Amino acid sequence: MISLALLSLFDSSPSKKGSSTVSFSRFLDAAPSADLHEEITTLLKRKIAGEEFNTEPRIDVIISFLQKEIDELEAYTKSLDFESEDPTEQLNELFRSTLEEVWSGDAS
Structure with missing residues (x-):
């Protein structure tokens, strides 16, 4: 599966200023066909x-x-067995507290 191979090229470490998190040449080398490689190179x-x-x-x-x-x-994402809770209430609370902080002038 080329998708997962391409995803593995991304560096999970923090990127340095001005540097890419993926080596484009490594990405290009993963091209599954000569035609694709040629078109991307062009x-x-x-x-x-x-x-x-x-x-x-x-x-x-x-x-x-x-x-x-x-x-x-x-x-692939559909095959993952992952459940998450609805974050709406937590996001609403964060939004309200942010508004209160900004409107009260207590922002630090």
Whole structure:
């Protein structure tokens, strides 16, 4: 499953100012096909060269890859056995207390 492989490329440690949390070259190396790799490389070269991007035709190989990734991630998240409580009341209380703090002038 490429989705999970791509997710594993993200660094969970805090990022340093000016650095990316994922090595783009590692991400690009994970491209499952030569066609996808080539299209991404071409797009990256154009972006680095400062080329202006307006509305352009879809790059089908990239769109197909992204849609497959989205579908796999959606299926994966549906398979997770995770329950959470409705946070509405806690969020309402946080909102009210924030308003009281701001309106009372007691903000520190």
